Amino acid sequence: MANVQSEWAVQSKARRPIGFQGKTLKQMREEIDRLSRETGHYAGLYELPFKESDPIRYEKIFAKLRGGVVHARETAKRVAASPIVEQEGELCFTLYTPEADSIVTSTGIIIHVGTMGAAIKYMIRNDYEENPGIEPGDIFCNNDCQIGNVHPCDVHTIVPIFWGDELVGWVGGVTHVIDVGATAPGSMTVGPVTRYDDGYQVACRKIGKNDTLLRDWLIESQRSVRTTKYWLLDERTRVAGCHMIRDLVLQIIEEEGIDTYKQFIREVIEDGRRGFINQVKSMTIPGTYRGVSFVDVPYKNLDVPPYARVNTIMHAPSEMTIHKDGKLEIDFEGVNRWGWHSYNATPVSITSGIWVMLSQTLIPNDRVNDGAYYASRFGLPYGSWLNPDDIRTAHSYAWHFLVSAWSPLWRSLSRTYFARGYLEEVNAGNANTSNWLQGGGYNQFHENHAVNSFESAAEGVGASAVKDGIDHAAAVWNPEGDMGDMEIWELAEPLLYLGRTIKPNTGGYGKYRGGNGYETLRMVWGAKDWTMFFMGNGYMTSDCGLMGGYPAASGYRFEAHGTNIKELIDKKLPLPLGGDPDPGNPQYEKLIKAREIKRDKQAITTEEIFENYDLYLNYLRGGPGFGDPLERNPKAIETDLNEGHLLPAYAEKVYGAVIAQDQKGRWVVDEAKTEQRRAEIRQERIKRGKPTREWMKQEREKILNKQAAIQVRHMYASSFALSEKFTNHFKQFWDLPEEWIIKESELGIPVFGARNQLQ
C-alpha cells in the first residue's frame, strides 16, 4: 500500500504543467487576472493585432466556432428524452480559454457562460492539475451551486481540450435535468431549506476517462436521482455536444495553427469587452438609475423545519450606473440576508445571469462572452441572498428572486432608452416566471417519475413605449419561449388538460398593457402515489409598471381534492373546463363538490397528495404595463374586452372606459363618455393627492413607530444588518434619529444563520 502511495506521489510530482509554455493553469489564471486588472484590457491587450491585420480570417474563425457550437447544441439536444431539454431548449454549450474565460457560447440557457467558467476556475484554484489530474479524454461534472451554478438541477459536463500535451481550452455543456434527488420530486423543488435538502451535489468531480464515463459514477448517479432515464440521456446529450465542439476546436487549430488560435481566443474576449462598451455608449445615457423589487417567501405555515417557518420578503434594491466611458456598474447594496429557503443565489448566477437579460435587449447578438463581464462591475454584498456567507444555503429555485431582481434592471435600461428616443426598445420589465407545476410519484407508465412543467417558458412580456407587451410568449431566462403542445406535456405528465386559456387582467394595465399570461387546468389521471406543489409569487407582485403602468397581477393557487368529477362525467353533467378568468368570482366551485378546495394566496406550497380526478390550476403570469391607463386607446380596450383579455369591471375602474354590450353581446366603448369619465377620474386623483412632503411625514411616523408587517420589518432588519451604507441612506432619506434601527433579534422569530455562519 505504502508503495502504491509513494508511486502516485512521484507520478503527480513528475506531471508536467499542462498550461501554455510550461505554466500551470493556476499561473495562467493569475497572469490573466493581473494583466486585465493592471491595464483595463483583457489579458493586457491594448491592441488587437490579429483582428486589425487580418479581419477576414478573424471573422472566419469566429463564424466557424460560433456556428459549430450552435450546431453541436442543435444536434446533441435530440439525444435527450426530457421535454425540458428537447422542447424548451434548456441546454447550452460554451467554449473556454485554458483559464476558463468564455470565448463563444451557443444559444439556450446562457446564464451558464459564467457558471461553468466558475466551476473550471474552482478546479484550477484547487490544483486539479496535480490531483485528480487533468488529461486528454477526461470528463468532469459539477452542479454545486457555491462552486459555480445557479441551482443543482443545472448539471455541467466539462471536458478539457488538449493540443499535444498542452491544454488549449475547455468545453462545457449544461442541461436542466428533471430531478436531482432533492427532498421532493421535480428539479426546482419547494421544501429544501439547506444544501443538504437540495439533492445530489456533485462538486467538480472527474467522472470519465478516455472519453468514457466511469462505471462507479454511472452507478452512483443513477441511484441518486428519481428519473434515471432522463438523467442518463441528458448526460449523453452533454457529452455528445462537448465532444463535437472539442473536435471542432482541434480542426480549427489544425487549419489555422496553434499560435493563431491562442492569439484569437485572447483577442475575441477583449473584442467582446470593447463591443459591449460601444453598445452601451450608443444605446444609453450615462447616469445612475435606481430600482427595487420584492418577492414574498410565505413559509410560516409550510411543512419545513421550525427555524425556516418564517414569513418574509426578499429585497433587491439595485443601482445601475452607466459611466461616461461606457462601463456598466450594477450595485445591489441593501439586499437582505440569505434565508432558510431555496431562493438563495450565488454571485456567478447574478453576474452571468444578467447577460441573459441584456442579450434580449442591449446586446442581442452572438458576441456574448466574458468580454462583457470584464467591461462591468458588480456590487454583491457578502452575506446577502445573492452572495451567501454560509455553506448551508439551499438554491434549488434561485430563479424565484433572480427573475424579480432583474425586472428593475429592464426598467432602468428602459428609462435610458426612452431618454435617448429608442421607444421601441422600452420594456416595462419581465414577468415573474411562475407558476412552477412540479411533483412526482408513479406515472402513467408505472415508472418512478418527477414532473416539472415548462409551460412557464411563455409568460406575458412587459409593454414597450409604443405597443402592448405580447401575450404568453417568453421568459426572462429564455427569450425563445414556448408553451409546447399539450399532447407532448401529457406524455411527460399524468395530468389531463381540462383547459388552456388566456388569463385576463394578468398583464399590468397601462397606456400599453403588459402581455397577459395564461392558465391550464389539469386533472390528475393515471398517477399513483402522486404529489405536487406550487411555486410562485402570491402575496406580492414582483415587478413594477413603468411610467404610470401597473405591475402584472400576482399569483394564487387553486387545487381541489376528492372531487366528484367522475360522477359528473358519468352523468354527462357540466365540468370545470377552461380557465378561472375572474378569481374574485370563482366558477369551478359551482360545478364540483370536493373534499377539500384550496384557493388562496399561498402560491408556494410543499408536497400535497393528489389522487386521480383531483384538480390543479397552473397559472402563468403576465408582464408589467407602460404609461397611464387613462391614456389607453378606447379601441384597444374594446378589443381586449371582446377577446377576453380584460374583465369589464376593470375597463371601467382602471381605464375609465364607459362600456356597454350590443345585442350580440359584443362590448362597445363609448369614446366621448370615456373622455368625460377620464376627466373626472383625473379630478378625483387631484383631490386624493397630496404633496409628497406631507405624505412622507405620515409615512415617517409609521417608520419611527415600526408600524409594518413582520415580513417587512424582517426584510429591512436583515438589509440593515448587512449594510451600514444602506442603513444610513435609509435613515437620511426618512430623516430618522441616529439611534433608530430595526434588528432581526427584536422580531421574536427564529433568526438561525443571522449570528453564526458556517463557511
Place this chain on the structure above:
Amino acid sequence: MLPRGKPVLQQAEKPFRDTIHGWHRLCFMLGGSKSSPLVRTYQPILDGREMIYHMGSVNAQILAIDAGGTMTDTFIINDKGEFVVGKAQSTPEDESIGLLNSARDALLYWNTTVEDAFPQLVAGVYSGTAMLNRLVSRKGRRVGLIVNKGMEDFHRMGRAIQAYLGYSYSDRLHLNTHRYDPPLVPRELTRGVTERVDLFGNVVIPLYEHEVEQAVVDLLEQQVEAIVISFLHSYKYPAHERRVRDMAKDIMKKRGKEVPIFASVDYYPLRKESHRTNTTIIEAYAADPSRETLLKIDKRVKEKGAKFDLRVMASHGGTISFQANELARTLVSGPIGGVVGAKYLGEYLGIRNIACSDIGGTSFDMALITQGDLSINTSPDMARLVLSLPLVAMDTVGAGAGSYIRIDPNFKSITLGPDSAGYRVGVCNPAGGVETVTVSDCHVVLGLINPDNFLGGEVKLYPERAYQAVKEQIADPLGLSVEDAAYGVIDLLESQLRNYLESMILGKGYSPSQYVCFSYGGGGPLHTAGYTKGLGFEDILVPAWAAGFSAFGCGAADFEYRYDKTLDINVNATAGEQEKKDAIGELQQAWSELMDKVADEFEKNSFPRDQVEFRFYFRMQYQGQLNDLEIESPIKALRTVEDWEVLVHAFEETYGRVYAKAARSPELGYSVTGAIVRGIVEVPKPKIPEEPLSGEQPPTEAYLGTRPVYWKGKWTTADIWEMEKLKAGNRIKGFAILESTATTFVIPPGYETRLDRHRIFHLKEPK
C-alpha cells in the same frame, strides 16, 4: 416570388424561405420585359449556331407552371431536354387565362402554338403561390373551429415559437421584436365540445353529444364557410372527431346549409395538436379553395388538347393530383424544385448521396439526398405556423448575391444579411436605389461579374459606384484596400457557407467525401469553388442549366403520395417474443391502412394498385426520447420476430451514425413512433441532355477574351468563356470565368472543369 416585389409577401417583415426559390429567381432575372431570344431559350446543343425551329418539329413534352401573384411563368421542355420560358400577367380570377398566355409566349420561341404543342405534351406540373398568398394575407375562407371545451383559446394562442419563427438569430434573442400573426380562426368562430381522450386513446370524458348541435348552429349562424374539428389525441382515438363530423353533416343537411367539414384525423393523424390543427385549418382555409382553381386549369389545358392529368408539386418532394385528399401540402413547393431535380439527375447518373446547394439573390439553400432519398421534416413550419406536413428538409441561410454587408458599428464585426437587396442587385445598380453594399457589389469590384453583361446586358452595373460604396462602408472601417475588403467579404461568405454545408452533412452522420455536391441557382456557380474548398466532396457538379434547375426539377418530380401516422409501440429491452410480435403486428397494420390510403389516391387518376411502387418506413427512438429517426424498412411485409430485429438493427445503425455511438441507449428499449407509406407511379419526365463528346480543346468561338480579376491579393487575368458554346468533353483550366446570361461559373487558379455528355460541368479542386 419575392424578388418581383409582390405586395402580399412584402407584408411579411422577415424573409421566410417559402418565398425563395431558384426558379423564381431565374424568372426574375429574365425580367418582366421582352428579352432577347438568347436569354429566353436554353439550347444546350446549339453548337454556336442559331437553331431554327419549325412548327411541329418541336416535340414539346413537359409543361411546368409557376403561377405567382403578379406573373405566371411556364417552362416547356422538349424531348431533347431543351426548354423555353414564357411569361404573362397572372389572372387570379381565372388562373388558366394567364397560364395559357404564358405558354403561348414560351412556345413563340419554338415558333409553335398552344394548339399545336399541347396535344404532344405528356405531363404537366403546377406550382403556384396563390395558396400561400391566401394564407399569408389572411384572405382564406371564414373557417369555424370545434375543439375540446376548455381549449377554445389554444389555436389563437398559437405556440410562442410562432412569435419568432423565421427570425434571424439576433431577433430571436431580441424580445421586443417578437410578434404574433393573427390566428387563422378567431376566438369568436371557435366552439368547444366536452370530451377528453388520454394519450393511450382511452376515453376519459365521453363525447357530450348534446353540445354538438349548438356548436354547429352557432358557427353556421356566423356564416362560416367551412368547419374544422380537432380534439386532443384524436390520432389515437378518431371516433369522437368523426362522430362530430357526421353529426355536423346531418345538422347542416337538416338546416339546409352545408359547408365543407374537416376532421383533423381524416387528414393528419399525427401527434402535436398545434401542428395538426394548423394544417387541417389550412386545408379548409386556403387549400380546398384552390382545388377549384386547379380543376379549372386542368379543364382548360385539356380543352387545348392536353391528354395528361395536371399534377401539383407537393412539400414531400413529389407531385400529387389536385384531387388529392390532403392538398395543403401543395402550399409550398418552390424551394424544393432544385432538390427534386438533383434527385432525378442523381438517379440518372447513378449518384446516391448528393449535397444540394443553391444560391439565389436572397439565400443559400442546402439539402441532402442520402442513399437516393430526400430527408423529410415531419413537423416543419411555413408562413410562421407550425405544421404537420412532410416537407423536404432544407436549411436556408439568409446569404445570397443580394445580401447586405455591414460592419457592426460597435462590435466592428462583418455581418452578412440576413436581409437582402434582392432584385435591386446592389449599389452598383443605380436604378435599384440601394445604399448598402451587397455581395454583388463585391463581385463587381473584383471583376468576377461582367458589369456590361449582367442578365445578358439587361441591367447595366456601375463598378465605380460599387467601388466607392465598398470603400466607405467596408474597406475604410476595416483598414483594408477596397479590393481586399471585397475579396474578404466573398471569402467570409464562402467560408460560412462551407461551414453550414459541412455541419449539415456531419449532422447526418456522414462526411462530405461520401457526397457529390450539386451547385445550381443563379448565384451558385459563382461561389461553388469557394464553398466546397477543402471539404473533399467526391465530385462537384454544376449543370449548365444551373439557373433553371429548379424548374427542371419541378418537371422531374415523381407522382408520389406519402402518408404518415403516429404510433406508440413500446418494446422494452427485456421484451419477449410476444411483445415483439405484437409490435410488428401493429406496425404492419398501420402500413396496410396507409397503403390503402395511398392506393385510393392513385385510383382517382386511374392508376390501379398493382402499378404503384410502395415503400415502407418507420420512425423509431429509444423509449422516452422525444426525437425519432425515419428509416426505410428493409422488409416490405412484417411477419416474424426476426423481422423486428431487422428493424432494430437498421435503427441502431442510423442512430450511431447520427449521434455518435456513445449516445446509443439500447438498455432503454425502443419505441416505434410512426408509420409511413410512400407510393410512386411512373410518369414521363424531362430528358437529360445527351451529346457526343468533342475534344478537350474548347471551340475558339466560345472564347470571349480576358478580364482583370482581383484574386488573393493581386490583380490577375481570367479567361472568359461563353458557357453555351462549350462542347461536351471540353476542359478548361483556371483562372477562367464561364459566362451565361443567367449565371457565372468561376474556375479559380489551379482548378479545372470538364463538361460531360449531359452538359454538366465537373469542378476539380487542385490537390
